[in-house]
Amino acid sequence: MTADGPTTRGIPLPALETSGPPTGGISIAALGAARSVDAGLPADRIVVGIGARRGVRIRDLRMAMSDGLVAAGARARDVIALVSVEAKQAEPALQELAEMLNVPLRTLSADRLAGQSVPNPSAAAEAAVGTPSVAEAAVLAFGGELMVPKHVSHGVTVAVGRLPTAASTRRAAPGRAKPAVEPTPSNNLDDLHFEDLRHHGDAEIAPGLIDLAVNVRPTPAWLRDRLRAAVDGLAAYPNSDQATAAVAARHGRPIEQVLLTAGGAEAFVLLARALAPHRAVVVHPQFTEPEAALNAAGHSVQRVVLEPPFILYPELVPDDADLVFVGNPTNPTSVLHPTGSLLALARPGRVLVVDEAFMDAVPGEPESLAGSPGRPAPEVPGLVVIRSLTKSWGLAGLRIGYLLGDPELLQVCRANQPLWAVGSIGLEAAIACSTPEALAEADQVARAGEAEREFLLNTLGELADIELGAPPQGPFVLLRVTGSDPVGVHQRLRDAGWAVRRADTFPGLAPGWLRIAVRDRTTSAAFAAALDRAVHPVASPSSSLPRSAGPPATIDLRDNAASQLRQQRQEPV
Numbered sequence: 001m002t003a004d005g006p007t008t009r010g011i012p013l014p015a016l017e018t019s020g021p022p023t024g025g026i027s028i029a030a031l032g033a034a035r036s037v038d039a040g041l042p043a044d045r046i047v048v049g050i051g052a053r054r055g056v057r058i059r060d061l062r063m064a065m066s067d068g069l070v071a072a073g074a075r076a077r078d079v080i081a082l083v084s085v086e087a088k089q090a091e092p093a094l095q096e097l098a099e100m101l102n103v104p105l106r107t108l109s110a111d112r113l114a115g116q117s118v119p120n121p122s123a124a125a126e127a128a129v130g131t132p133s134v135a136e137a138a139v140l141a142f143g144g145e146l147m148v149p150k151h152v153s154h155g156v157t158v159a160v161g162r163l164p165t166a167a168s169t170r171r172a173a174p175g176r177a178k179p180a181v182e183p184t185p186s187n188n189l190d191d192l193h194f195e196d197l198r199h200h201g202d203a204e205i206a207p208g209l210i211d212l213a214v215n216v217r218p219t220p221a222w223l224r225d226r227l228r229a230a231v232d233g234l235a236a237y238p239n240s241d242q243a244t245a246a247v248a249a250r251h252g253r254p255i256e257q258v259l260l261t262a263g264g265a266e267a268f269v270l271l272a273r274a275l276a277p278h279r280a281v282v283v284h285p286q287f288t289e290p291e292a293a294l295n296a297a298g299h300s301v302q303r304v305v306l307e308p309p310f311i312l313y314p315e316l317v318p319d320d321a322d323l324v325f326v327g328n329p330t331n332p333t334s335v336l337h338p339t340g341s342l343l344a345l346a347r348p349g350r351v352l353v354v355d356e357a358f359m360d361a362v363p364g365e366p367e368s369l370a371g372s373p374g375r376p377a378p379e380v381p382g383l384v385v386i387r388s389l390t391k392s393w394g395l396a397g398l399r400i401g402y403l404l405g406d407p408e409l410l411q412v413c414r415a416n417q418p419l420w421a422v423g424s425i426g427l428e429a430a431i432a433c434s435t436p437e438a439l440a441e442a443d444q445v446a447r448a449g450e451a452e453r454e455f456l457l458n459t460l461g462e463l464a465d466i467e468l469g470a471p472p473q474g475p476f477v478l479l480r481v482t483g484s485d486p487v488g489v490h491q492r493l494r495d496a497g498w499a500v501r502r503a504d505t506f507p508g509l510a511p512g513w514l515r516i517a518v519r520d521r522t523t524s525a526a527f528a529a530a531l532d533r534a535v536h537p538v539a540s541p542s543s544s545l546p547r548s549a550g551p552p553a554t555i556d557l558r559d560n561a562a563s564q565l566r567q568q569r570q571e572p573v
């Protein structure tokens with residue numbers, strides 16, 4: 001059978017040849033959905049009451065709602081209305097959230113809210129909006145039964161309620177307000193409490209918090225000096241020839257195989273706009289911008305959701321996928337996939353995109369497909385590698401990265417790229433970071449980082465109720481808290497002055513997963529102590545059960561992956 005491969009605007013890519021229908025029995029989408037959507041449960045009718053200050057940011061609202069839903073054990077897809085006080089009717093972020101969820105925003109007068117008897121009245125709310133409660137009172141006034149009373153996070157107050165079922169409504173006490181809207185199933189942000197494609201580590205940092213959420217090392221002094229000197233050339237339009245040649249030489253490739261971009265982030269967007277895939281697959285958990293870019297370009301995305309320890313089995317990807325995104329090493333799992341598994345994903349007619357944004361943090365880059373003069377890239381049609389200078393060189397604010405691969409595909413991306421997309425200081429960085437000296441420095445930093453990571457792992461290994469997602473090989477560690485209140489750990493760490501990256505916003509990871517940046521030993525030791533206190537808030541740190549030194553246990557190693565494969569193939573257990 002021959003299916004069309006993904007087409008580019010203008011240039012058709014080679015046709016996809018498959019030998020028959022997709023071989024994996026159950027569909028991967030179904031597998032992913034079954035894990036995150038709980039399709040078998042009856043739908044609840046959830047009402048979210050929100051109290052927020054004027055000018056609240058949408059991402060704070062989303063995260064606060066997500067926290068409230070997690071605390072309630074409720075699903076975002078079951079939310080049927082947002083409710084607040086009348087004064088908030090025109091609040092842009094509230095309107096945006098309602099629109100995203102495809103539910104109405106209902107507001108009630110302060111008098112009406114003030115008439116509700118609520119568990120947690122507040123004098124501050126009364127002074128500000130004329131009612132001692134907004135969130136709780138709005139849920140009650142709307143006819144909801146409180147599941148989670150006042151829950152404050154990200155500066156937003158949320159209360160979560162459930163509308164009575166038809167049967168219980170008939171039995172409800174007289175005088176109980178009837179819901180003002182019929183249930184409207186939300187479908188845009190299914191299970192928001194597990195996912196937010198647009199949440200990234202930078203959203204976690206705040207003044208006064210120690211940052212273990214963002215994985216960018218400080219900019220070396222020599223590079224800052226060099227970039228400062230490049231300011232003298234700002235009057236000229238940027239010319240990317242020299243930087244392209246430098247990057248091409250660094251990877252042992254011809255210049256046609258290099259396209260400089262405004263960070264890896266632009267590379268995702270360019271690919272999503274350039275390609276018209278029939279079946280685009282994103283392997284999760286991974287950085288979420290590839291999926292966001294595909295969605296924004298109007299493509300539907302099929303997910304392959306790996307389970308701990310996040311081993312990539314190529315057969316999990318449907319045969320007829322003509323566009324596949326995979327990260328290596330993967331953010332947030334810190335798993336480094338072997339090149340063999342990646343290359344097994346390549347085939348005629350398929351564009352295989354490997355995001356190597358963190359590869360230069362792995363000493364020797366053993367599993368890289370980017371190529372170098374001493375180790376040429378494999379000649380694999382359709383293989384595209386994304387690199388970034390953000391992480392190892394401390395250049396998040398500069399926006400510089402690049403695409404490596406098929407010249408025809410890169411040409412289409414180039415055609416979609418704004419003129420002068422990479423400025424002259426970014427070009428200077430690309431030249432500076434491609435020299436043998438810079439590469440040697442990056443390798444040295446990567447090796448030092450390995451030792452620091454080992455220290456962090458050993459320190460975490462002494463804590464109870466912490467499990468490692470997989471043996472990490474990137475500059476961060478993914479772990480799962482398994483204690484009695486794993487969901488509250490993220491906030492308790494913040495209260496104690498630590499910003500870590502909540503990882504439950506990644507598809508495939510539930511509340512309780514955290515991503516921790518590897519820092520120096522003093523920071524790691526202090527963090528481990530804080531984590532212990534956050535995991536065991538009532539008990540003293542010493543009461544947590546010390547285990548033998550060494551890395552934390554890894555979750556249910558091969559069994560999970562094997563059962564996932566079995567489900568895939570519909571094999572008997």
Ligand SMILES: Cc1ncc(COP(=O)(O)O)c(C=O)c1O
Binds near residue numbers: 200262330389396
């Ligand atoms: C795995 C991964 N890829 C790509 C990027 C994009 O990086 P940038 O656009 O800064 O190059 C990030 C940023 O967080 C990332 O984590």
